[in-house]
Amino acid sequence: MKSTFRFYKTSGNKWYIDLPGWTDDIAALEMVLGADTMLDKVSGYTNECYLELSDEPFEGADPIRLIENLQQSIGGGNYLMEYFKGQPVNQEMWLCEVTEYVFAGLPEVIYADIAHHHN
Template sequence: MRNTFRFYKTPENRWYIDIPEWQDDIAALEMVLGADTMLDKVSNYTSECFVEMSDEPFEGADPIRLIENLQQSIGGGNYLMENFRGTPVNQEMWLCEVTEYVFKGLPEVIYVNVIQENN
């Protein structure tokens, strides 16, 4: 699966993934516990970014590796992004069950590339 997703930050400084077909509570789409910090970094501290993501490697992508599977407890998993575009960031993040929805499971590695940055 390879797709591009829009992430946006509200005036209240809360990051969300934009999934128009999402039918459940929008609160589940909020990026928290490190994912918000990662989005600040990769968006260059703006309020919107477009991220290409895949469970297969592709040119220009940085890996985010699963370090703790939490499917049996709170859902999702803890991931680590070691580098972003060649710069060490060592950003841990919890990616919730929305990750399972997007990827139809919990990938061991998610490959990401920011393809567009806006403010």
């Protein structure tokens, strides 16, 4: 399942994923604990980016690997993005239960690329 997701940064310097179908507390959509740092890097330190994310490999995508499953404790999991576009980033991040909502589970690997075409 490959989809394009919009991420945006608020005036308070908080990153969020834009999920129009999300009905729970928006606080759950905040990207924290490394995911925010990763978004700073992949957005080129801007306030918005679109990422194509998939649980299957696709051309041009970089893998973000699950290193610790936290479904039984706080939800989601700890992931590691070693490279982005050939540059070593070695960015660990916690991806919360929203990941499970998006992928209907916690993928061993999430593949990510900048979306060059979006609506």
